[in-house]
Amino acid sequence: MAPHHQDHDNDRPSKRVKVMDTTDAAETTPATTVLPTVALFQLARGHLDAQWNQREAVIKQSREITRESKKLIVMLQRHDPKVAFAESEMATFPAAKAKVLQMLSKLAAQFKSRQEFHRYSSNVKHCIQEFLEAVAFHHFLEFRRMIPFDDARLLLESLGLQLMPQDYIMGISDVSGEVMRFATNAATKGNTQWVEASRTYLQDFYHACLSLDASFNENDMNRKIDTTRESLLKVERLAYDLAIRQCEQKMFRKDQDVVMQDTTAQ
C-alpha cells in the first residue's frame, strides 16, 4: 500500500503548503503562524473558560447569600410580638443584615455591566428572591404592610443589582408563610393584635395575587398562590379561635362575678 503516504499529502494541497510553512517557521522563529481554525478555538477556549469560571463564582456566592438570608428570617421570627418592633432590640440582627448587604454588593461587583447581570440572572434569581423575602418580612414587622416594588427595586439597585418584577413577586409570596408562622406564635401568646394584623396583610396580599393575569406564566407562581391561600386560611382560623376564646373568657368572668355576688350575698 505504498500510495498510502502520498494520499495524505495530496489530500489538501493548499493545507499541505501551510503545514510546511509552519514547520519551516518553527525552525527559524519561536512564534509560529497558527492555522486560523486553531486560533479561533484557542480564543473560544479562553472565552468559554472565563465564562464558566465566572458562573461558578456567581453560583457559589449566590448560594451563600441564600443561606444568610434564611438566617435573617429565622432571627426575625424570634421577635417578641408584645414589643414594638425595633431593629436594635435584636442584638445580632443589624450585623447579620449588614453582612448580607455586603455579600450582595460583592456579587454585583462581579458583573462588568448591566448587561452581564442578565447573563447570570437565572443563577442569582434564587438568592435575590430569598433576600427579598427577608427584607419584606422585616418590612411587615416594622410597618405591617407589604414593601412597595419601587422601594425594593431601589434597595437592590443601590447594591448594584437589578430587580425583575418576577423576582419581586416570587420573593414577596414566600413572606405569607413566614407571616403565618409569626401569627401562630403570636396566637399561642394570646396576642390578638398581631394575629389581626397578619390576617389583614394576608387578605390584601392574596387579593393582589388574584389580580395578576395569566400572562405571568411561572408554574411556581401558581403553587405559591396556593400556599398563600392556605396561610391565609390558617390565620383566619387562628383569629376566629382567639375571638371565640376571648368571648368565652368574658362570659366566664361574668359568671364568676355572678357567683361571687351570690356567695357574698349569702
Add this chain to the structure above:
Amino acid sequence: MDANVQVREVIKDRVKTIDLQLQAIQRRLLQSVDDKLAAVRSDLQALAQLVPEHQFYRYTRLYTSLLQTLCFVVAWQTYLASETVVTPEQVAERIGLPVELDHEIAESHIPLENLLHGLVQLPSELMCVRCVNCAAQQDCDRPLRIRAFVQELYSGFQLLNLKNDPLRRHYDVVKYDAKKIEEVVCDIKLRQLSRQS
C-alpha cells in the same frame, strides 16, 4: 411587567418568521440561497432593534437557537464556496451582527457559543449529504477532503474544555461522524477508487 411580556411576544413572533425562512433555506442548502439570506439578514436587524438597550441576555433564550442555525447556514455556505472553516469576521459580515469574541459588546450580537454550535453541526451534515453521496456518485476525492476538513474541525473542538452542556453533547456526536467518514474513506482506499491511489 406587562411591557416585558409585550416585548417577549413581539420578539417571539419575529423569531418565528425568521425561523421559517431559515428552514426553507436549509432545505435547499445545496443551491444558492444568497437572496433568502439577505431577507433573513434584514429581518434579524429589525429583531435586533426590538431588544431594549442593555437587555440582550434577558431575551437571549428566545433567539439563541435561531442564531445557532444561522451560523450553521453561513458555515455551510462558506464550506461550499471555499472548503474552509468560516471565520468570525466572515460570519459577522454575512449576518450583519458582530460576533462576541474577547471583549463585550453592548448591542445585539452573536454570542460565541452560537457560532460554535453552528460549526459543530457541520460534520454531520457533511457526512450525511456529501460523503456517502459522493462515494455513490463516484466522486471519490471529495470524501478525502471532507475527512481532512472534519479532522480540522474536530481537533479544534478538542482544544475546548467543554462542560456538560448541549455543546458537549453535539461534540460527542462529531466523534461518531468523524468515525463514519473515516469508514467511507477506508472503503474508498481499500478498493483504490480514488484517483490518487
